Amino acid sequence: MAWNEPGKDKDPWNNDDKKKDQGPPDLDVIFQKITDLFGGLFGKKPSSNNGNNGANKFIILAVAVVLGTVWFVSGWYTVKESDRGVVLRFGSYHSEVLPGLHWNPKFIDRIIPINVAEFRTMPTTGFMLTEDENIVKVALEVQYRIVAPEKYLFNVTDADNSLLQALNSSLRFVVGHSTMDDVLTTGREIVRQETWEMLEKIIEPYDLGIEVVDVNLQQTRPPEQVKDAFDDAIAAQEDEQRFIREAEAYEREKEPIARGQVKRIEQQAQAYKEGIVLKAQGAVARFNKLLPEYHASPKVTRQRLYLEAMESVLNSSSKVLIDNKSGGNLTFLPLDKLMSSNASRAAKPTAVSEIETRSRADEKADTDERSASSDRVSRGSRSTGRD
Numbered sequence: 001m002a003w004n005e006p007g008k009d010k011d012p013w014n015n016d017d018k019k020k021d022q023g024p025p026d027l028d029v030i031f032q033k034i035t036d037l038f039g040g041l042f043g044k045k046p047s048s049n050n051g052n053n054g055a056n057k058f059i060i061l062a063v064a065v066v067l068g069t070v071w072f073v074s075g076w077y078t079v080k081e082s083d084r085g086v087v088l089r090f091g092s093y094h095s096e097v098l099p100g101l102h103w104n105p106k107f108i109d110r111i112i113p114i115n116v117a118e119f120r121t122m123p124t125t126g127f128m129l130t131e132d133e134n135i136v137k138v139a140l141e142v143q144y145r146i147v148a149p150e151k152y153l154f155n156v157t158d159a160d161n162s163l164l165q166a167l168n169s170s171l172r173f174v175v176g177h178s179t180m181d182d183v184l185t186t187g188r189e190i191v192r193q194e195t196w197e198m199l200e201k202i203i204e205p206y207d208l209g210i211e212v213v214d215v216n217l218q219q220t221r222p223p224e225q226v227k228d229a230f231d232d233a234i235a236a237q238e239d240e241q242r243f244i245r246e247a248e249a250y251e252r253e254k255e256p257i258a259r260g261q262v263k264r265i266e267q268q269a270q271a272y273k274e275g276i277v278l279k280a281q282g283a284v285a286r287f288n289k290l291l292p293e294y295h296a297s298p299k300v301t302r303q304r305l306y307l308e309a310m311e312s313v314l315n316s317s318s319k320v321l322i323d324n325k326s327g328g329n330l331t332f333l334p335l336d337k338l339m340s341s342n343a344s345r346a347a348k349p350t351a352v353s354e355i356e357t358r359s360r361a362d363e364k365a366d367t368d369e370r371s372a373s374s375d376r377v378s379r380g381s382r383s384t385g386r387d
Contacts, residue, residue, distance in 0.1 A: 151209030
């Protein structure tokens with residue numbers, strides 16, 4: 001074919017056209033150049049004699065130094081105070097690092113931080129069947145923390161999900177072995193404790209690296225359809241318990257008072273008994289002392305006893321006795337003192353009339369006594385004359 005064939009615009013002597021017609025470089029040539037560069041770097045002779053081999057070696061060395069520096073610097077990391085770092089080397093567990101600044105070979109080791117100070121919460125809820133074939137809705141949450149990061153990550157596929165499944169199993173087992181009244185009212189604490197114990201027993205063989213801190217029974221209630229009836233029943237039970245506590249409190253309040261009253265009455269009776277006994281013994285002793293004197297002079301002793309008895313009787317009396325034998329025509333009475341001491345009793349005319357009446361009675365008694373004595377004297381004289 002001629003170079004000047006019609007339809008052809010290309011000049012075979014034009015180098016620019018040749019460059020434009022060139023395709024992409026051959027891959028074999030590129031690989032050969034790279035091999036020559038690295039071969040020259042490690043002391044091997046390159047396949048072609050190129051004047052830029054020294055510059056290429058320097059560039060490759062600088063790039064390698066930069067990459068190594070970046071790789072080294074990127075290997076530094078920090079573990080927080082609340083975390084523990086789990087080191088994976090080529091995907092398998094290698095070690096565990098404490099909080100602080102550490103270095104690991106990049107792209108070889110992988111660090112997984114695990115928070116071991118945080119208290120995590122896992123809730124669960126659902127409708128459950130009780131022992132007496134009733135349905136209750138129970139809401140419960142468990143608080144836990146990670147104590148062994150290695151076990152938490154690798155002993156099971158998902159430790160949190162395993163804990164949730166164990167929690168549901170434990171709660172349903174305990175509720176299924178409890179009555180509805182226990183779950184709703186008085187047995188809530190027992191349900192909580194038994195669920196906690198059952199949960200720890202279930203997760204123990206799996207060794208999850210988890211420590212259960214607390215189990216909280218948040219809500220227990222019947223289904224909505226019968227909620228009102230159960231609320232009334234629970235209110236009645238609470239009222240029963242409240243009345244029982246009030247009765248017990250009243251009993252605890254009144255029992256010590258009654259015991260104190262009983263003790264006081266017993267002591268008063270004992271004191272009264274001892275007082276009467278001592279009083280009787282004193283009366284007997286006094287009588288024993290008076291008996292010899294009575295035998296010695298009966299008349300004088302009798303008169304003295306009579307006067308002492310009358311003095312003790314009349315000492316507290318508000319009446320005034322007047323003896324007309326004194327021979328006085330005018331008698332003065334302390335009426336002001338009598339009135340002040342007997343203000344709540346009769347008035348002044350009544351007191352005076354009572355005094356006058358008593359005086360007349362005394363005069364009559366004296367007259368009768370005198371006539372009786374004169375009769376005795378006359379009888380004695382008659383009997384003497386007959387003798």
